[in-house]
Amino acid sequence: MNSVASEAVLIGLDWGTSSLRAFLIGAVGDVLDEISTSQGIMHVKGRDFDAVFHGLIQNWHSAAPLPVIASGMITSRNGWQETPYVSVPAGKDALANALVPFTTSKGIAVHFVTGMTANHNGAPDVMRGEETQIIGAAAMGLGDGLYVLPGTHSKWLVVKNGGIEDYKTYMTGELFGAIKNHTILGTFMEEGPFDKEGFVIGVNAGLSAGADLLHTLFHVRTMPLFDKITPEMTADYLSGMLIGAEIASGTAGGGDQPVTLVGRGDLTDRYEIALSIAGRESRRAPENICARGHFEIARSAGLLS
Amino acid sequence: MNSVASEAVLIGLDWGTSSLRAFLIGAVGDVLDEISTSQGIMHVKGRDFDAVFHGLIQNWHSAAPLPVIASGMITSRNGWQETPYVSVPAGKDALANALVPFTTSKGIAVHFVTGMTANHNGAPDVMRGEETQIIGAAAMGLGDGLYVLPGTHSKWLVVKNGGIEDYKTYMTGELFGAIKNHTILGTFMEEGPFDKEGFVIGVNAGLSAGADLLHTLFHVRTMPLFDKITPEMTADYLSGMLIGAEIASGTAGGGDQPVTLVGRGDLTDRYEIALSIAGRESRRAPENICARGHFEIARSAGLLS
Numbered sequence: 001m002n003s004v005a006s007e008a009v010l011i012g013l014d015w016g017t018s019s020l021r022a023f024l025i026g027a028v029g030d031v032l033d034e035i036s037t038s039q040g041i042m043h044v045k046g047r048d049f050d051a052v053f054h055g056l057i058q059n060w061h062s063a064a065p066l067p068v069i070a071s072g073m074i075t076s077r078n079g080w081q082e083t084p085y086v087s088v089p090a091g092k093d094a095l096a097n098a099l100v101p102f103t104t105s106k107g108i109a110v111h112f113v114t115g116m117t118a119n120h121n122g123a124p125d126v127m128r129g130e131e132t133q134i135i136g137a138a139a140m141g142l143g144d145g146l147y148v149l150p151g152t153h154s155k156w157l158v159v160k161n162g163g164i165e166d167y168k169t170y171m172t173g174e175l176f177g178a179i180k181n182h183t184i185l186g187t188f189m190e191e192g193p194f195d196k197e198g199f200v201i202g203v204n205a206g207l208s209a210g211a212d213l214l215h216t217l218f219h220v221r222t223m224p225l226f227d228k229i230t231p232e233m234t235a236d237y238l239s240g241m242l243i244g245a246e247i248a249s250g251t252a253g254g255g256d257q258p259v260t261l262v263g264r265g266d267l268t269d270r271y272e273i274a275l276s277i278a279g280r281e282s283r284r285a286p287e288n289i290c291a292r293g294h295f296e297i298a299r300s301a302g303l304l305s
Numbered sequence: 306m307n308s309v310a311s312e313a314v315l316i317g318l319d320w321g322t323s324s325l326r327a328f329l330i331g332a333v334g335d336v337l338d339e340i341s342t343s344q345g346i347m348h349v350k351g352r353d354f355d356a357v358f359h360g361l362i363q364n365w366h367s368a369a370p371l372p373v374i375a376s377g378m379i380t381s382r383n384g385w386q387e388t389p390y391v392s393v394p395a396g397k398d399a400l401a402n403a404l405v406p407f408t409t410s411k412g413i414a415v416h417f418v419t420g421m422t423a424n425h426n427g428a429p430d431v432m433r434g435e436e437t438q439i440i441g442a443a444a445m446g447l448g449d450g451l452y453v454l455p456g457t458h459s460k461w462l463v464v465k466n467g468g469i470e471d472y473k474t475y476m477t478g479e480l481f482g483a484i485k486n487h488t489i490l491g492t493f494m495e496e497g498p499f500d501k502e503g504f505v506i507g508v509n510a511g512l513s514a515g516a517d518l519l520h521t522l523f524h525v526r527t528m529p530l531f532d533k534i535t536p537e538m539t540a541d542y543l544s545g546m547l548i549g550a551e552i553a554s555g556t557a558g559g560g561d562q563p564v565t566l567v568g569r570g571d572l573t574d575r576y577e578i579a580l581s582i583a584g585r586e587s588r589r590a591p592e593n594i595c596a597r598g599h600f601e602i603a604r605s606a607g608l609l610s
Contacts, residue, residue: 002573011322046607084530117525121513122533123510123521123524123527123528123533124524124527124530124531124533125523125524125527126526126527126530128596145439151539168517168520169518169520169523170520170523171488171490171520171522171523172519172520174453174489175484175488175519175522176483176487177487177488178487179480179483180485182482182483182487183479183480183482183483184479205428206427209516210515210516210554211516211518211550211553211554211557212473212477212554213515213516213518213519213550214476214480214547214550214551214554215473215474215475215476215551215554216478217427217476217480218430218458218474218475218476219429219430222428222429222430222431225429225431226429228427228428228429229442233562244395245519246514246519246549248516248518249515249516249519249520252516271560282437
């Protein structure tokens with residue numbers, strides 16, 4: 001919440017797979033009000049996004065008609081309106097030019113931020129929503145460098161001149177779950193609180209794994225077998241190994257660029273520890289960078305005039 | 306089956322996790338008779354290995370008392386008798402010296418081949434059974450080089466002077482299953498016959514993945530999304546990517562050593578194709594190398610006098 005009270009000028013939606021956040025945004029990009037729900041696109045019954053939308057924003061919108069901008073998986077194949085991807089490199093102007101207009105059943109205009117695609121050696125990459133957060137973070141003065149969004153599918157973005165120069169997705173979080181819950185490695189893991197020692201050993205293993213990751217994963221079995229770690233350390237050892245391998249890849253060739261972590265909670269704490277072991281200082285992005293991204297793109301598109 | 310008929314001199318057991326093979330072995334290491342069952346250690350009711358053993362070999366053993374040698378997971382923590390590991394490097398003499406004697410309830414002497422351990426940068430590796438196969442293969446004239454045993458946990462062994470110099474385990478097979486069956490990547494896969502084109506694209510991606518494997522895995526989602534491969538190719542693309550990454554690691558620094566594949570069927574065919582793409586010629590080990598390994602170790606231990 002910005003300390004300067006301002007008029008509402010925009011409604012921003014961050015509509016992801018498992019959650020939906022809506023922002024009432026003021027004249028300087030400040031958040032005047034916010035609603036969080038679990039109505040992510042996978043939880044909307046009958047895919048009736050129209051009904052969810054009107055139920056969510058009716059109070060904000062009835063006071064005075066406001067432009068609406070929406071980012072995230074809502075523009076994917078399983079969302080409300082599938083939109084094409086903008087290719088990297090792209091900044092807020094390119095994203096503003098690529099906004100896809102849409103009109104709801106009650107005649108409200110929604111502007112969809114399209115996803116972004118990258119291509120490395122013929123293999124495409126995709127994201128929807130993260131680009132908006134990073135545009136916001138860059139506008140808030142965090143500047144160029146590497147941005148990391150830890151998660152089921154972690155994203156590493158290279159920001160240059162305030163725009164997204166390139167990025168890569170990593171399967172780290174989902175692979176951790178599949179290994180823990182559905183391989184023999186998980187059968188030896190005992191539950192417990194975060195074990196930093198096991199995590200640190202894992203991070204070092206992951207940082208040096210290189211092409212050997214398929215081999216080092218087997219150490220999740222052998223390290224407790226030889227009493228080099230306890231069964232209670234095993235899950236955090238695996239977590240560290242995968243995050244370490246991700247960091248080794250994500251920071252390769254990145255020089256001394258600042259690393260900004262986007263997110264809160266235990267998972268982001270783990271990345272902070274692991275980056276430190278890798279010899280990289282990191283900082284945290286402030287909250288509400290997504291709303292600021294909506295504001296920057298909307299302003300660039302002339303929606304706030 | 307050797308063409309020279311000979312007297313039975315040894316009974317060899319290859320007792321693994323999911324299957325049990327027993328060999329009646331002749332005076333030149335030839336296989337006179339063989340029994341295969343699904344009584345692997347995980348399928349033995351009440352862990353009554355003694356009963357399974359006597360039921361299996363009674364006919365062979367009643368004719369004349371024969372020495373018995375057994376290798377595989379039967380010597381693991383969940384097996385009949387846990388034995389310590391022999392460290393690499395070790396050949397047939399070291400394995401013969403480390404045999405663990407055991408007497409069954411009916412007074413039959415069984416000699417357990419212990420497993421072998423390796424250690425890379427403080428992280429241990431383990432195997433039980435593969436060492437016996439490789440001792441047999443080397444004795445059959447395949448000589449030094451790299452030996453690959455594809456599977457749930459693939460093994461890559463370096464053979465020098467007929468002994469096992471070093472080895473590494475890879476989680477390839479189990480990771481393939483966990484990813485296909487328990488991540489979002491599997492939800493886009495459509496069943497079909499082996500798709501060689503998809504597999505080859507995957508092998509090339511895996512060979513060049515290096516530390517980026519966590520990133521390239523995401524391409525299993527994006528390649529079909531951008532119509533670069535069909536949904537029917539996706540599973541074989543993933544299979545190729547993981548096998549390619551395994552080969553990149555397994556052959557690193559291995560020079561031009563010959564590569565011998567141990568195994569039969571579709572999975573070994575895949576490794577043959579992938580090794581060829583990696584520019585490595587490969588050959589197949591003959592059948593019954595395990596029985597020949599039992600024979601060599603037993604002879605070295607003086608059990609055949």
